[in-house]
Amino acid sequence: LLALLAAATATVALALVLQRSSDWGPEALAPRLPAQQPEPAGARVGAPQPGESAEERLQRLRRPVYPRPPPEPGALGDLGRAVRLELDEAGKKLQEESIQRHQINIYLSDRISLHRRLPERWHPLCKEKKYDYENLPKTSVIIAFYNEAWSTLLRTVYSVLETSPDILLKEIILVDDYSDREHLKEPLENHLSGLHKVRLIRANKREGLVRARLLGASIATGEILTFLDCHCECHEGWLEPLLERIHEEESAVVCPVIDVIDWNTFEYLGNSGEPQIGGFDWRLVFIWNVVPEKEQKRRSSKIDVIRSPTMAGGLFAVNKKYFEYLGSYDTGMEVWGGENLEFSFRIWQCGGSLEIHPCSHVGHVFPKQAPYSRSKALANCVRAAEVWMDEYKEIYYHRNMHARKEPYGDITERQQLRAKLRCKDFRWFLEHVYPELHVPEDRPGYFGMLVSRGMADYCFDYNPPSESEVTGNQVILYLCHGMGQNQFFEYTSHNEIRYNTRHPEACVAVDGGTDHLTMHLCYKNPPENQKFIFKEDGSIFHVQSKKCLQAEPNASNGSPAPLLRTCTNSEYQRWFFKERS
Numbered sequence: 001l002l003a004l005l006a007a008a009t010a011t012v013a014l015a016l017v018l019q020r021s022s023d024w025g026p027e028a029l030a031p032r033l034p035a036q037q038p039e040p041a042g043a044r045v046g047a048p049q050p051g052e053s054a055e056e057r058l059q060r061l062r063r064p065v066y067p068r069p070p071p072e073p074g075a076l077g078d079l080g081r082a083v084r085l086e087l088d089e090a091g092k093k094l095q096e097e098s099i100q101r102h103q104i105n106i107y108l109s110d111r112i113s114l115h116r117r118l119p120e121r122w123h124p125l126c127k128e129k130k131y132d133y134e135n136l137p138k139t140s141v142i143i144a145f146y147n148e149a150w151s152t153l154l155r156t157v158y159s160v161l162e163t164s165p166d167i168l169l170k171e172i173i174l175v176d177d178y179s180d181r182e183h184l185k186e187p188l189e190n191h192l193s194g195l196h197k198v199r200l201i202r203a204n205k206r207e208g209l210v211r212a213r214l215l216g217a218s219i220a221t222g223e224i225l226t227f228l229d230c231h232c233e234c235h236e237g238w239l240e241p242l243l244e245r246i247h248e249e250e251s252a253v254v255c256p257v258i259d260v261i262d263w264n265t266f267e268y269l270g271n272s273g274e275p276q277i278g279g280f281d282w283r284l285v286f287i288w289n290v291v292p293e294k295e296q297k298r299r300s301s302k303i304d305v306i307r308s309p310t311m312a313g314g315l316f317a318v319n320k321k322y323f324e325y326l327g328s329y330d331t332g333m334e335v336w337g338g339e340n341l342e343f344s345f346r347i348w349q350c351g352g353s354l355e356i357h358p359c360s361h362v363g364h365v366f367p368k369q370a371p372y373s374r375s376k377a378l379a380n381c382v383r384a385a386e387v388w389m390d391e392y393k394e395i396y397y398h399r400n401m402h403a404r405k406e407p408y409g410d411i412t413e414r415q416q417l418r419a420k421l422r423c424k425d426f427r428w429f430l431e432h433v434y435p436e437l438h439v440p441e442d443r444p445g446y447f448g449m450l451v452s453r454g455m456a457d458y459c460f461d462y463n464p465p466s467e468s469e470v471t472g473n474q475v476i477l478y479l480c481h482g483m484g485q486n487q488f489f490e491y492t493s494h495n496e497i498r499y500n501t502r503h504p505e506a507c508v509a510v511d512g513g514t515d516h517l518t519m520h521l522c523y524k525n526p527p528e529n530q531k532f533i534f535k536e537d538g539s540i541f542h543v544q545s546k547k548c549l550q551a552e553p554n555a556s557n558g559s560p561a562p563l564l565r566t567c568t569n570s571e572y573q574r575w576f577f578k579e580r581s
């Protein structure tokens with residue numbers, strides 16, 4: 001792995017294995033830190049205590065690396081509560097600036113304890129679970145960061161130290177991905193040097209999260225690798241379920257449930273109900289789905305692991321040897337994005353399993369918007385598609401015009417890996433792992449822009465209400481832009497006009513008594529009001545109303561739209577599909 005990394009990136013990591021010392025880092029930051037550092041529990045854990053009760057023994061084995069200091073009276077955000085600061089103008093300005101800079105309310109984060117407690121947000125049965133602490137494999141926790149704020153980064157570190165049983169945590173490896181902010185230089189080194197089990201290494205150029213994580217993995221000493229983002233907070237008991245599951249099944253890659261920490265109030269928004277699992281849409285965007293019925297039936301308890309077609313990417317545990325066997329990561333991926341789907345496909349197609357453990361919860365701050373450029377995500381996704389998706393990559397390319405043209409570098413090594421491991425094909429993945437995903441037919445001549453003949457250069461266009469909601473708005477006509485997205489439709493052999501670029505998918509429909517088109521969810525057996533017959537002559541016949549779609553330059557709301565009219569020979573009732581402009 002090291003050799004591979006060195007060859008691929010010519011990175012020489014500066015490994016600073018920081019030793020424990022008594023000083024507490026930068027004066028400027030001192031007020032936010034506890035006055036004194038608690039003693040690590042390390043020395044006390046191993047030794048068996050004669051005459052201790054079973055309960056005492058369990059307490060001892062569960063002891064975290066550091067005990068969590070009790071909250072100060074009136075501590076902001078304790079137990080994950082939402083905070084809204086009452087600020088004067090100057091304070092508001094500072095808060096606003098911190099949001100501009102980090103896309104997270106760091107002004108508030110800086111005022112919340114690095115040791116705050118979280119609310120209990122796991123299934124009640126999780127609390128009853130007993131673990132065989134002495135026989136579970138130990139883990140290295142790897143956290144790559146790029147220009148992260150002080151308090152969110154350090155809260156992640158303390159949260160791991162204060163929730164992970166000392167006996168299970170080998171080390172925390174922080175990987176600085178060539179950050180350029182001052183607080184992450186000497187001040188961070190000084191601060192961490194006071195902490196047991198924490199190591200810091202630095203990349204000497206910007207590697208992106210894939211190679212930064214691999215840099216961490218290359219020096220890890222634990223049998224298990226556990227990856228976290230650098231703005232997380234771990235819920236009580238988060239680590240044991242991950243390690244136990246991998247101990248039981250070494251080819252399982254296990255994710256915690258990801259709870260939301262609000263970027264503005266720092267409220268911890270987990271819940272103890274059924275978690276959601278990972279999927280993707282045909283733009284290769286990661287999505288969340290409810291657990292399908294078949295998977296519910298397979299599980300014998302609410303706290304059994306849940307199989308998931310994909311992972312969000314940042315938070316998971318994997319056996320180190322198995323990770324290496326699987327080909328770790330695609331080191332040709334830059335900065336951010338795509339690696340999560342690539343890894344997910346690879347895990348399943350090459351014989352492993354990807355699971356979410358309902359008893360492991362970790363909070364993650366989702367920023368207001370991306371704090372740095374994510375333009376490399378496209379090339380990364382194309383690499384994933386080219387290596388793993390076989391002919392199904394075309395469905396992606398149809399829905400992302402830019403993807404087909406994006407340079408994606410050399411993938412021969414990854415293709416060789418796939419051959420060497422004799423991985424299954426993408427069709428198998430779709431049929432066995434993600435049968436819930438609708439696979440578009442994309443029959444030649446029946447997908448892309450739906451163009452009017454009478455109103456040349458005008459296309460079907462649909463603007464959904466929001467990213468998560470698709471239904472409800474009216475289908476209009478708009479100048480064809482050739483960018484896919486809102487102008488991408490597919491006419492299926494089930495007589496639907498589908499809007500299936502993204503999830504959830506929607507179908508063109510007519511509400512009874514109206515003459516315009518709206519969007520409804522699609523059905524396995526399309527209802528009559530969602531059925532259209534696309535005839536040889538280019539007319540589109542709506543089965544229920546027995547009318548034809550006509551391009552109307554001045555539809556009721558003043559803008560052009562397709563409307564239902566009595567069928568005629570007019571060019572305004574003739575349509576054709578065009579793949580690209």
Ligand code: LR7
Binds near residue numbers: 177337364
């Ligand atoms: O160039 C970089 N170098 C880095 O070290 C870019 C990022 N990073 C670090 C960064 O500081 C952070 O610790 O990598 C980690 C992930 O970056 P984020 O936090 O900006 O990503 P994200 O949380 O927005 O995105 C999710 O998808 C990514 C796709 O590449 C990664 O897989 C992230 O790890 C992943 N995060 C999660 O899965 C947490 C839950 C989010 C959801 C859903």
Ligand code: MN
Binds near residue numbers: 229231364365
């Ligand atoms: Mn993140």
